[in-house]
Amino acid sequence: MLRPIVAVLVLGGTAIGVRAQETNDYPTSARAEYVFGCMKANGESRQSIEQCSCSIDVVASIIPYDRYVTAETVLSMSQVRGNLGGQFRSSEQAANALSDLRRAQAEAEVRCF
Numbered sequence: 001m002l003r004p005i006v007a008v009l010v011l012g013g014t015a016i017g018v019r020a021q022e023t024n025d026y027p028t029s030a031r032a033e034y035v036f037g038c039m040k041a042n043g044e045s046r047q048s049i050e051q052c053s054c055s056i057d058v059v060a061s062i063i064p065y066d067r068y069v070t071a072e073t074v075l076s077m078s079q080v081r082g083n084l085g086g087q088f089r090s091s092e093q094a095a096n097a098l099s100d101l102r103r104a105q106a107e108a109e110v111r112c113f
Contacts, residue, residue, distance in 0.1 A: 025065045054112035062104040071101035
């Protein structure tokens with residue numbers, strides 16, 4: 001009788017591990033880069049570390065990492081002058097990705113700052 005309970009606990013633990021992994025798919029380096037940039041913009045204090053760490057956690061809970069990378073690429077490439085940068089500034093897909101990121105950051109601002 002004890003074996004089915006153990007099996008349920010093992011399988012249940014696996015499902016929880018998968019869900020946690022899905023919600024935490026941002027690599028540490030991406031989180032650190034976000035926090036460093038956020039701190040540059042908001043002051044380099046202990047309070048800003050906490051607020052900026054909160055901010056990336058909120059962003060990560062709203063948009064998946066691949067969408068975040070797309071938006072960050074759009075931000076970077078839209079600063080390039082000429083035709084190449086123009087493609088990133090005028091693309092509907094790029095605008096949508098950027099819009100998703102800005103909405104997530106606005107939510108993070110409300111929750112964390």
